[in-house]
Amino acid sequence: MNVIIEPIGPLRRHLEEGHKSATVTLPDGATVTDALSALGVSEDAQWNASIEGQLVYGDAEVSDGDHLLVFSPIEGG
Amino acid sequence: MANGFMGRILSIDLTNGSLTEQPVDDSLAHDYLGGYGIGTKILYERMKPGADPLGPDNILGFTSGPLTGTPALTSGRYTVVGKSPLTGTWGDASSGGDFGPFMKFAGYDFVFFTGVSEKPVYLLLDEGKASLHNAAYLWGKDTQDTDDILREEYGKRYTRVSCIGPAGEMQSLMACVMNDKGRAAGRSGLGAVMGSKNLKAIVARGKLKVPMHDEKEAALLRRRWIPRLNEAGNLFHDYGTAGITEGAILTGDSPVKNWSGSAVDFPTAINIGGDEVISEQAKRYGCWRCTISCGGHMKPGAGRLKESHKPEYETLTMAGTDILNDDLNSIIRFNDICNAYGLDTISTGAAAAFAVECFQNEILSVDDVGFELKWSDGDAVVALTELIAKREGIGALLADGVKVAAEKLAQGSEEFAVHAGGQELPAHDPKFVPALAVTYRMDGTPGRHTQGGVGWIMGDGYMEDTRSDKFSAEGFGELHNKAASMVHVANATGICLFGFNAYNIDFITQFLEIVTGHGYTMEELELAGERIGTLRHMFNLREGLNPLEMEFNPRALGKPAQTEGPNAGVTIDDDALIGDYLRAMDWDPVTTRPSDAKLEKLGLRELVGAS
Known part of the structure; x- marks a missing residue:
């Protein structure tokens, strides 16, 4: 299945220059963590993620066609 | 004299126009550091309990720290202090930009005002000399025009201005003190205190140097520290505080629908998030010698000010998620109005959300407001903010914050007034950050x-x-x-x-x-x-x-x-x-x-x- 990952902020460094998102191909049953690993995000990285406006955690299963938004957990402002 | 300070505490009685100076004592600097630390000590000693926050006995202070205006990283802050008319408690509000450092370059660390001037005045600080001047010609002008006029008069390069807009003049309890046209000492309603004293502005002009124990080493230390900016700093450099917006909304940090809703009610967070904001930014800028530089000027747009500033996270959410408003241009216009009239964007956004919920519960009507108030209506937010800024119509009710408005409206509206002791809550939810x-x-x-x-x-x-x-x-x-x-x-x-x-x-x-x-x-x-x-x-x-x-x-x-x-x-x-x-x-x-x-x-x- 294919999942679109759209990082916001510094996590963009995992994308090719000039791109706003990337599509990763994953096996059935793959999780959010699996999707981010496929993009090259390290296991130690801190992030929050959402699908269709709902917060999702690392162990949540992703589905074909999901659009995964990943953003910094930094608070403030 | 303590290093890090220019050595002057200026006290002004606006009732009789007297100005007195005292040095910055070493032990005072050691025990209270500076800024609102020393401000707290001085106000505690000098102000009588029970002083009317909008009367002559309140003391309004402009304070800087020992690191303000030095090579220390991100040292562009000053803090306004006084008794808050919103809460009746201690009040303070901090701001960046250039004004804090320039107050020191003009020769002063602290300025405290008491009394009430008979006519509008501004204070000029000019390399160790201080004087009061007639501000009648500035009264009624917005903060950006006031800034332009005074800097034109005293020379732009070495002059910076801190002032109030019409909201402060009309003593809106949500009024703030503005500097550099887009930086705000926003909270505690201290713009109203400044207005109550008939004090329009402080002009700081000068190029004096802050005395330091080791000036050369301070410059070297700065050079060593600059490359050590962490990920948080990089995010704010790239986006400003707008960069945390989507994350804060989706994790539950941001208030939604006047604190009654959740991220589920606002699935379009991305429309007011960092990337959308940056796409509207013309140029990034920083406060005085700041290595993060989180500020920004916006591109020209419909209804925007000539000098439109990038909205902060607080503004994006208080005028956005809290009203279910994902129309970014309306939020930029809201920010412009607040900056020009001198209103705190947090309190003003909260007041707008309060009004919408009152309308939806039939406590307010079209007869009261002049138009319909509903969730997700950016144009209505802008129209309401203009009324608040001018204290016209329904704006007169809302201009003193949600606590006062709810006391006047009653009918159960208190439930919709989200505040702590009179101060509207900012956009970080204790349910997410206990x-x-x-x-x-x-x-x-x-x-x-x-x-x-x-x-x-x-x-x-x-x-x-x-x-x-x-x-x-x-x-x-x-x-x-x-x-x-x-x-x-x-x-x-x-x-x-x-x-x-x-x-x-x-x-x-x-x-x-x-x-x-x-x-x-x-x-x-x-x-x-x-x-x-x-x-x-x-x-x-x-x-x-x-x-x-x-x-x-x-x-x-x-x-x-x-x-x-x-x-x-x-x-x-x-x-x-x-x-x-x-x-x-x-x-x-x-x-x-x-x-x-x-x-x-x-x-x-x-x-x-x-x-």
């Missing part, structure tokens, strides 16, 4: 997100939250005091909280030593921070204001718990958190007065008197 349930109530300035808290603002490399989970009261109090005390240190020394989070904590101690010549230990700084925080609290107790008796809207605590969204099922046990904090602080569990032993330890017993 420590803020304590900070919002127990800090000297109610409803303040720019004060410390465990799991909140803890600096880089300073401390960790070692509790089992963020809701736990076990061990909370000690950690919370540690976090809060160090934020007082950053604020009092003139350091921006974004710098506090973006560089390792060691930069503050190192710059303090090089600039002041005094090698503070971390324990000394923590004690100074606690001293400052405790004296702000004592100011409130002297006014008869016990924070445990403060009005606090239960929506912010999950009472009742939400049924959906990231904070579903969460109810904050604020009694347990506050109880542990009072124990750790050695404050009485009922009166909240610190024990005599604690006051003695902090060196405050003589000042506040024994119990």
Whole structure:
């Protein structure tokens, strides 16, 4: 299945220059963590993620066609 | 004279126009650091309890820290202090830009105003000379025109202006003090205090240097620290605080639908998020010599000011999620109106959300407002903000904040007034950051997100939250005091909280030593921070204001718990958190007065008197 990952902020460094998102191909049953690993995000990285406006955690299963938004957990402002 | 200071505390009685100066005493600088630390000491000593916040006995102070205007990183801050007309408590509000450093370059560290001028005036600080001038020709002008006129008059290069707009002149309790056309000392309603004194502006002109213990080493130290910006700093460099918006909304940190909704009600967070904001930015800018440079000027757009500034996270959410408004241009226009008229965007957004909920519950009508108020209507937010700014129609009701508006409206509208003791809550939800349930109530300035808290603002490399989970009261109090005390240190020394989070904590101690010549230990700084925080609290107790008796809207605590969204099922046990904090602080569990032993330890017993 294919999942679109759209990082916001510094996590963009995992994308090719000039791109706003990337599509990763994953096996059935793959999780959010699996999707981010496929993009090259390290296991130690801190992030929050959402699908269709709902917060999702690392162990949540992703589905074909999901659009995964990943953003910094930094608070403030 | 203490290094890091120009050595002048200026006191002005606006009733008779007298100006007096005193030096900055070494022991005062050591014990209270500077900024609102020294401001707290001076106001506690000079102001009588029970002073009318909008009367002649309130004292309005402009304060800078020992690091303000030095090579120390992110040292562009100044803080306005006074008794808040919104809450009746201690009030302060910090701002960046250039004005703070220029106040020092003009020869002054602190300026305190008492009394009321018969006619509008402005104060000129000019390389060690101070004078009052007629401001009748500026009265009624917005903050950007005021800034332009005064800088044109005194020379743009070495002149900066801090002023109020029409909102402050009309004493809107949500009025702020503005500088550099887009930076705001926003909270506590101190723009109204400035207006009540008929004080339009302070003009700081000069190019004096801040005396330092080792000027050459300070410059070298800066060069060594600049490359050490962390990920938080890089995010703010790239996006400003707008960069946290989507994350904050989706995790449950941001208020939604006047604190009654959740992220589920606002699935279009991305429309007001960092990337969308940056796509509207013409150019990034920074406060005085700031390495983060989180500010920005916006591209021209429909209805925008000629100099339109990038909205902060707080503005994006208080005029966005809190009203279910994902129309970014309306938020930029809202920000422009607030900047021009001199209104706090947090309080003004909260007032707009309050009005919409009142309308939806038939407490307000088209006859009252002049148009329909509904959720998700950006144009209505802009129209309402213009009325608030001009204090016209329904705007006159809302201009003094949600507490006053609810008292006038009644009919159950109190439920929709989300505030702590009169101060509208900012856009960080205690259900997501439980420590803020304590900070919002127990800090000297109610409803303040720019004060410390465990799991909140803890600096880089300073401390960790070692509790089992963020809701736990076990061990909370000690950690919370540690976090809060160090934020007082950053604020009092003139350091921006974004710098506090973006560089390792060691930069503050190192710059303090090089600039002041005094090698503070971390324990000394923590004690100074606690001293400052405790004296702000004592100011409130002297006014008869016990924070445990403060009005606090239960929506912010999950009472009742939400049924959906990231904070579903969460109810904050604020009694347990506050109880542990009072124990750790050695404050009485009922009166909240610190024990005599604690006051003695902090060196405050003589000042506040024994119990």
